[in-house]
Amino acid sequence: MQDISNGLEPFPIPLIQSEAGSFETVIYITDSIFPNGTPISSFRPDEDEEQDDPWTCSCVRVDDDESALCTVRDSDTCDCVSGFGNFYTPPDAGFNQVLNIDALPERLPLVECSPQCPCAERCANRLTQRGVRLPLMVKQSSSGIGHGLFYSPPSEKSILPKGSFVSLYAGEYLTSPQARLRWASQLVNSKVGEGNYILSLKLPDEVWHIDPRYKGNIGRFLNHSCEPNCLIQVVRWGMDSLPRAAIFTKRSMKYGEVFSFDYANASGSTELALTLEKESHHEQDGGKRTKCLCSSTQCRGWMPFDESL
Numbered sequence: 001m002q003d004i005s006n007g008l009e010p011f012p013i014p015l016i017q018s019e020a021g022s023f024e025t026v027i028y029i030t031d032s033i034f035p036n037g038t039p040i041s042s043f044r045p046d047e048d049e050e051q052d053d054p055w056t057c058s059c060v061r062v063d064d065d066e067s068a069l070c071t072v073r074d075s076d077t078c079d080c081v082s083g084f085g086n087f088y089t090p091p092d093a094g095f096n097q098v099l100n101i102d103a104l105p106e107r108l109p110l111v112e113c114s115p116q117c118p119c120a121e122r123c124a125n126r127l128t129q130r131g132v133r134l135p136l137m138v139k140q141s142s143s144g145i146g147h148g149l150f151y152s153p154p155s156e157k158s159i160l161p162k163g164s165f166v167s168l169y170a171g172e173y174l175t176s177p178q179a180r181l182r183w184a185s186q187l188v189n190s191k192v193g194e195g196n197y198i199l200s201l202k203l204p205d206e207v208w209h210i211d212p213r214y215k216g217n218i219g220r221f222l223n224h225s226c227e228p229n230c231l232i233q234v235v236r237w238g239m240d241s242l243p244r245a246a247i248f249t250k251r252s253m254k255y256g257e258v259f260s261f262d263y264a265n266a267s268g269s270t271e272l273a274l275t276l277e278k279e280s281h282h283e284q285d286g287g288k289r290t291k292c293l294c295s296s297t298q299c300r301g302w303m304p305f306d307e308s309l
Helices: 079-084 176-189
Strands: 110-112 136-140 147-151 165-168 172-174 198-203 206-211 230-237 244-249 273-277
Touching: 079 110, 172 176, 176 198, 176 206, 198 230
Parallel strands: 110 230
Antiparallel strands: 136 147, 165 244, 172 206, 198 206, 198 273, 230 244
């Protein structure tokens, strides 16, 4: 397959299919939706609020040149930056940026300017809204854990910096009751070896579950590792938007490396609970668990599992 996203991402993401491997087809989406197909971008915390009047930041600075806007220097003129900061590096000539992970306070949410930001393409505070822009490839993993997402730049000498945005973890947004029903249905109807991909965003005042099994993006191809090279950071596209799960590299990566994160603690944070269960099979009596195949020196031996589902 030349492009697993079918042209929905800025750059094609090829799928290399081995003869022995199997591939579960999903409907590709670039941003999450509700089970009825409604985009989560249409969500408003106040049901009486006009749907066509979302919260937007006010950017009053006007330049004659083509420099980026909503950077750290614009804290006096951009509501988003003044209220929540901008933890992305200033864009280079190709508008490439990375997240300064070490500078992001643990309890402070990552809030980007909303899609309605008047700075449009010049906005330097909308990195996760620009889609997948890395040279990536989906192929069978050598460890026997199914397909994985690999870094595949044209040059084998290329290094992907720490804090690079990989993709969103997109899927269907479920409430806790909906997630339990779907997980129970998968236990009954799935075969051994089929995975559960539900990611749980457990924030102080809200809980959402993201299920990309039927409708999702390349985020579903990141496998578990007890010593991962990626983490998930919750990001909001404007102050009143739903939380999204954004995948960033937590260290630099080389050509051919496979992307991974820790399903037991996807964010690597003690202040934010994110759990993803991609269990091959789980017996309700607790008698069987899935063995971890990450082969890292920090391997805990078994795959994590969220008993709340």
